[in-house]
Amino acid sequence: MTRLIFLGPPGAGKGTQAKTLAEFLQIPHISTGDILRQAIQDQTNLGMQAQGFMDQGELVPDKLVEDMVEERLKQPDAKTGWILDGFPRKVTQAEFLAELLKSLGEGDEKVVNLDAPDETVITRLLGRGRKDDTEEVIRRRLEVYRDETAPLINYYSDRQKLLTINGNQSQEEVSTALKNIIAA
Numbered sequence: 001m002t003r004l005i006f007l008g009p010p011g012a013g014k015g016t017q018a019k020t021l022a023e024f025l026q027i028p029h030i031s032t033g034d035i036l037r038q039a040i041q042d043q044t045n046l047g048m049q050a051q052g053f054m055d056q057g058e059l060v061p062d063k064l065v066e067d068m069v070e071e072r073l074k075q076p077d078a079k080t081g082w083i084l085d086g087f088p089r090k091v092t093q094a095e096f097l098a099e100l101l102k103s104l105g106e107g108d109e110k111v112v113n114l115d116a117p118d119e120t121v122i123t124r125l126l127g128r129g130r131k132d133d134t135e136e137v138i139r140r141r142l143e144v145y146r147d148e149t150a151p152l153i154n155y156y157s158d159r160q161k162l163l164t165i166n167g168n169q170s171q172e173e174v175s176t177a178l179k180n181i182i183a184a
């Protein structure tokens, strides 16, 4: 049973790696960013509430993403494992998740910290061209990452859940490192 949380700055390659690994392991890849972007496209209530925050590179309010993650983790296909990508993004969300997983009897998750330097992630994001990949919004997302999300590295390390991988290498090298680390 594999339950993994992917942590790392925007542009570190979390999405790509999480998707590939989830396919390999045949478990759902749960990306909060993807779910939110789909909600915006479908013009749902959630999408309309989230859009302004996302366009500015700000975090969407906890309650919105927490409800979304809870609903997703309770789906039958998530009973065989999952990869969470983009959640939790701050300590309050991590605490929420710990409680949720405890209540589901799924508290054995590991956290993969995919790290990469700012120059690398900025170059990658500028080349990607998503709506929130303008220079100004990227700068804000990196700031939010540093202030809100990076503290989760210590949070999970203190709880002996953290595994670290260097994201500043080729996609194939990261994939191999990931498979090795989860097999260990």
Ligand code: ADP
Pocket (backbone or CB within 6 Å): 009, 010, 011, 014, 032, 033, 034, 036, 053, 054, 055, 057, 058, 059, 060, 061, 062, 065, 085, 086, 087, 088, 089, 093, 141
């Ligand atoms: P990236 O890894 O490039 O930052 P994501 O797709 O993970 O991209 O996230 C895009 C945006 O979606 C974030 O900037 C934020 O506005 C919103 N978002 C995604 N996950 C969360 C979360 N757990 N909490 C709050 N906002 C979130």
